[in-house]
Amino acid sequence: MYYLGLDLGSLSCDAVLIDEQGDIVAAAVVPTGARNLEAIERAKAEVLSAAGIGADAVRATVSTGYGRDRVADRLAAVTEITCHARGILALRADTRVLIDIGGQDSKVIRIDSQGRVEDFAMNDKCAAGTGRFLEAMARALQVDIEQLSDLDHGAMQNITLSSMCTVFAESEVVSLIADGTAVNEIVKGLNRSIASRTASLVKRVCPDLNGYPVAMSGGVAHNNGVVRALGEVLQCEVTVPDRPDAIGALGAALIARDKSR
Amino acid sequence: MMKAYFSDLVKGIEAKIEQAPSEATPRKIFALEVARLGERLYSGTTPVAWCGVTAPFDLLGAMGITSCFVEFVGGMLAATGMEGAFLEEAEQLGFGRDTCGYHRAVIGAAEKGLMPVPDFLVATSSPCTGGVATVENLARHFEKELFVLNVPQPDNPAGVAYLADQLRDLAAFVTAHTATPLAPDRLAQSIQLSNQACDLLDEAFQLAGHIPSPAQGNEMSNLGIVLALLFGTPAAVTVATAYRDAFRQRIAASAGNGGHERLRLMWIQNRIQFKQPITEWLADAHGAVIVCDELNNITWDAIDPQDPWAGMAERAIRLCINGTADHRTRLLQDMARRQKVHGAVNPCHWGCRQGTGARGLIADSMKQIGVPVLNLEVDCVDSRNFSEGQVKTRLEAFMEVLAAKPSPWQL
Numbered sequence: 016m017y018y019l020g021l022d023l024g025s026l027s028c029d030a031v032l033i034d035e036q037g038d039i040v041a042a043a044v045v046p047t048g049a050r051n052l053e054a055i056e057r058a059k060a061e062v063l064s065a066a067g068i069g070a071d072a073v074r075a076t077v078s079t080g081y082g083r084d085r086v087a088d089r090l091a092a093v094t095e096i097t098c099h100a101r102g103i104l105a106l107r108a109d110t111r112v113l114i115d116i117g118g119q120d121s122k123v124i125r126i127d128s129q130g131r132v133e134d135f136a137m138n139d140k141c142a143a144g145t146g147r148f149l150e151a152m153a154r155a156l157q158v159d160i161e162q163l164s165d166l167d168h169g170a171m172q173n174i175t176l177s178s179m180c181t182v183f184a185e186s187e188v189v190s191l192i193a194d195g196t197a198v199n200e201i202v203k204g205l206n207r208s209i210a211s212r213t214a215s216l217v218k219r220v221c222p223d224l225n226g227y228p229v230a231m232s233g234g235v236a237h238n239n240g241v242v243r244a245l246g247e248v249l250q251c252e253v254t255v256p257d258r259p260d261a262i263g264a265l266g267a268a269l270i271a272r273d274k275s276r
Numbered sequence: 277m278m279k280a281y282f283s284d285l286v287k288g289i290e291a292k293i294e295q296a297p298s299e300a301t302p303r304k305i306f307a308l309e310v311a312r313l314g315e316r317l318y319s320g321t322t323p324v325a326w327c328g329v330t331a332p333f334d335l336l337g338a339m340g341i342t343s344c345f346v347e348f349v350g351g352m353l354a355a356t357g358m359e360g361a362f363l364e365e366a367e368q369l370g371f372g373r374d375t376c377g378y379h380r381a382v383i384g385a386a387e388k389g390l391m392p393v394p395d396f397l398v399a400t401s402s403p404c405t406g407g408v409a410t411v412e413n414l415a416r417h418f419e420k421e422l423f424v425l426n427v428p429q430p431d432n433p434a435g436v437a438y439l440a441d442q443l444r445d446l447a448a449f450v451t452a453h454t455a456t457p458l459a460p461d462r463l464a465q466s467i468q469l470s471n472q473a474c475d476l477l478d479e480a481f482q483l484a485g486h487i488p489s490p491a492q493g494n495e496m497s498n499l500g501i502v503l504a505l506l507f508g509t510p511a512a513v514t515v516a517t518a519y520r521d522a523f524r525q526r527i528a529a530s531a532g533n534g535g536h537e538r539l540r541l542m543w544i545q546n547r548i549q550f551k552q553p554i555t556e557w558l559a560d561a562h563g564a565v566i567v568c569d570e571l572n573n574i575t576w577d578a579i580d581p582q583d584p585w586a587g588m589a590e591r592a593i594r595l596c597i598n599g600t601a602d603h604r605t606r607l608l609q610d611m612a613r614r615q616k617v618h619g620a621v622n623p624c625h626w627g628c629r630q631g632t633g634a635r636g637l638i639a640d641s642m643k644q645i646g647v648p649v650l651n652l653e654v655d656c657v658d659s660r661n662f663s664e665g666q667v668k669t670r671l672e673a674f675m676e677v678l679a680a681k682p683s684p685w686q687l
Contacts, residue, residue, distance in 0.1 A: 081665060096673035132677045137670060139653035 016074035017066065018275065020267030021058065021089075022098065023051055023082030026118030026146050027234060030058035031264040032066050032073070037105060037272060041065035042261045047118075051082045077271035079263050081120075090271055095263050100124050100132045102266030103230050106256040111227035112220070114213060114245065114253065115262070116235035118146040123216040134220040141180065144212040146234050148181050149241075152205050155188040156198060167203040167240040174204035184208070202240060209235075210244035217249060230254045232262035278390060282314035302518035303495040309511040310502060314352070316342045318392050323454055326391070326414055328400030328407045329501070330427055330592045332443060334508025335584075336398070338466035339450045339458055343398070344505055346410055349391060350381035351498065354549035354657045362388060363658055376627040377657030379410040386417050396420050396453050398446065402427035403597035404630040423449045427592050429599045439589035464581035466508030467588075471578045473507060476516035478574040483523035485615035488537035489567040490526035494555045495519075497547040500572035538563030539678050542612055544570045544622040544638065544649070545631045550659040554667065562675040568615040570596055575607060601634035605641035612647045616685040619648045619678045621671070626655040646684030650674040 017040060022029040025047060032041045043061035047054045063070060078086035079098040086092070095115070103110045104126065113124045119142040127133040138144065153160040174196065176184055184205075191201050221227065229251050235241055236259035246253045256262065289308040293300045317324055325336055325343040336343040353359040359377070362384030367373055369387065371380050385391050397420055399411035408424065415422035425442050428435035447458045477500065484491040499519070506512035536559065543566050548554065558564040576594045579587030592598065596607045612620065620642055624632040639649040652670060655661035 081669065094669055094673040094676055097676045131680050132673070134648065135673060135677070136651075139666075 017068060017072050018268045018271040019059070019062070019073045019076040020098070020264040020269070020271060021055060021076060021078045021080075021083075021086050022095070022261075022263035022267060023047065023055060023078065023080040023085060024118050024263075025081060025120075026150075027260065028054035028058045028080075028082075029261045029264040030062045031261050031268045032062040032068075033265070033268040033272060035272070037269055039258075039265065042258055042264070044260055047082075051085060055082075055086055075271040075275045077267040077274070079267045090274055093267060093270055095120070096122060096124055096132055096135045096137075098263045098266030098270065099232055100126050100130070100266065101269050102262035102264070103232060103256065104130045105265060105269055106262070107228070107230050107254065109228045110230040110254075112217060112224065112229045114217065114229065114231045115233040116145055116209075116213065116231070116241070117233040117260075117263075121145050121213055121216065121233075121235075123213070123220050125220040136216045136219040138212075138216070143181050143184065144209045148184070148209070149205075149235060149238065151181050151185050152188055155185045156192070156201065158198075161237075163202060163205075164238045164240055167199050167206055167243070170197070170199040170203035172200045172203075173207070174200050176204050176208045203244070206238075206240040206244035207248070209241050210248040213245060214248045224249060224251055226251075228254070230256065232256065232259045234260045236260070278392075279315070279318035279320075282311055282318055285311040286315050300518075301495065302515065302522045305518040306499065306503070306515045309506055309515050312511070313342070313344065313505055317344055320392070323395040324392050325396055325398055325450075326394045326411065327398040328402070328411055328425070330400040330402045330595055330598065331398045331425065332446070332588045332592070333505050334466045334470045335443065335447065335463065335588060336450065337508040338463040339447065340454060340456060341395075341450060346382045346414065347378040347407070348502065348505065349385050350378035350657045351502075351546075351549040353381050353385065354659065355551070357551060357659070359550065359657055360660060362390070363660070372627075373658075374627050376404075376406050376625070377655050377661075379406055381657055382410060383413055386414055393418050394420055396449070397422045399424045400427055400592070401425065402429075402592065402595070404628070406627075406629070421449075421453070425592075427598055429593075431590070431593050431599065431603070435593055436586050436589045439592060440585040443585055443588055463584060467579050467581040467584045469509060469513055470507040471581070473503065473512035473516045474574050474576075474578070476513065476520045477503065477572075480516060480519035480523055481568065481572050481574070482614075483520065483527060484567055486523075486527050487540075487616065489540065489565050490523040491565065491567055493559065494547070496566070496569055496572055497555075498549075498571075500569065500574075501546075536563045537565045539619065539675060540565060540567045540615065540617045542566070542568050542570070542608070542615065542617040542620040542647075544608065544620055545628075546571060546623070546625060546656050548623060548654060548656045548662075550657070550662070552659075552662065552664060554664075554671065557668070558671065558675070562672070562679070564675055564678075566621075567617060568611055570608060570611070573607060573611060597630065601637045604634060605638055608638060609641055609645055612642060612645060616683075617647060618681075618683055619650065619674060621650050621652065621674070623652045623654040623656055626653065626658070626661060648674070648677060648681070 020031045030043045041062040043058045045057045075090040078089045078092045083092040122137040125134045236255045322342045329345045362381045365384030365387050366380040397415045399408045576591040642649045
């Protein structure tokens, strides 16, 4: 039998299908768009097709993400916090601090030695510093969001973006471009802004990292520049697992398996 | 408009209680007495004083004054879903949208003519200077005299004597406005009623700590802080008795929160005042029951009716919302141990320096006794700033953390 995890986020809907051993059989990431029920169906169809199985081979589904309650026929809806912690432990069992930056949420999860969530902190009041923020900045810089990942290479200055409000930051970026500031310097400044904002969440749940292994998940973990900036600000190595955007869905699938036993 | 609102509310609750006396829950009795207070405030028949939170309402009542702390207005407007227009009014006057919603709402209400004109005002330096500034604004708006009570932070004889002297000065200030001197017998009677209400309330709060708790839903929300407005009156005794008796009966009948209690929570600082489903959802979806509130805590001793000045001063100084963070965290630790809570929720009301300034110290001190704290970012008055999904995700994750964690109390 198989177990399905569905992570319905604001930007993407992620699906992970695992087998009884907990190995990933198939994974899919589709844009959520305006109709999230359709995104759920598309993500499900993709993983079932990739695995070459029918829906009846799925023994249990657990949903997570902001739209977790919208998933029909689920065994349970579990928050992203618990699912991300469960997912990262399956891939990197020594992780004690997990940074997850998704479409509109950034969160830091502290995991105890037994794999339980010990504490967590999330962004509040606004979504600056998340995937949506990076989308807006890529638009202002007139580059694809994937290109942002390594555009900071060679930057030597430490430009500070004075505001982390997405709208204000976007106009600040436009002003920097107009002033002739090199794109790599602007991108490095953006990465440091995100890293600094995220670091304050890290310090909230783990005031002293003390050599704890730190990992990162979520779509923004694909951005090497942000990962590098986080490592610099936190003064530690930040590791990124394969398919970082599917960690929540993987955790959900593993919870589905655990709950079914 | 408000006079009619409170009169209709009083009549409506009275009719419901008359129709079905056995269904007169303590919350309904509490609501009735608060509505009667509102009716008096707007009746124009007694002198009115707008005050700070820690004013001595029993002293003022003994001198024939109907008094109320200004934050009550913000809470009431939010509870009735009417706060938006008043908040906007204050914002148009220049008050930032991230300042305290209680104070913005009351400033807006005064501007829009919703508040009765007071005879005078009494600001209190505790719990926050924002409150003093708000009452000072109102004094300017209504062109009425202001008396400021400086509540000292340290709980020591010098501080008590300093505040007791100010309370005597306050009595003289009131007399100057009403031309009626303070009657010592009337004050003694008022203090006796306060003591009686506090004893009963304390007993009710202890009963709420029973496992499972007899407390249901939101019925303890705002109880301690708002009932202080009725101190010195039989109404406070009536309400406190209703809670004590209802909790006793539920425990005897094993009819607490439906027997579904899995997690016991403490709520730090003030509750969310506008209508939202959080408390019921916590109970229904997670078996999580709020068994105690920081603001429902009798932290002072009985006051000597024959010499009440020092006792009233001690009461204001020892309140959980006054003094150092150390004082506050010790009270919270004691409450958490007494009520055997699994976790605590701190809404960290937006713009509240008093409420949020100590949140790291509070979280650390609770962690010392094995009680995790969830710090939220919630505007407890301005529903325009409320995102139900965001708050639910944080609370739900916190419930998952608590459920996976051994109880610190080995229940």
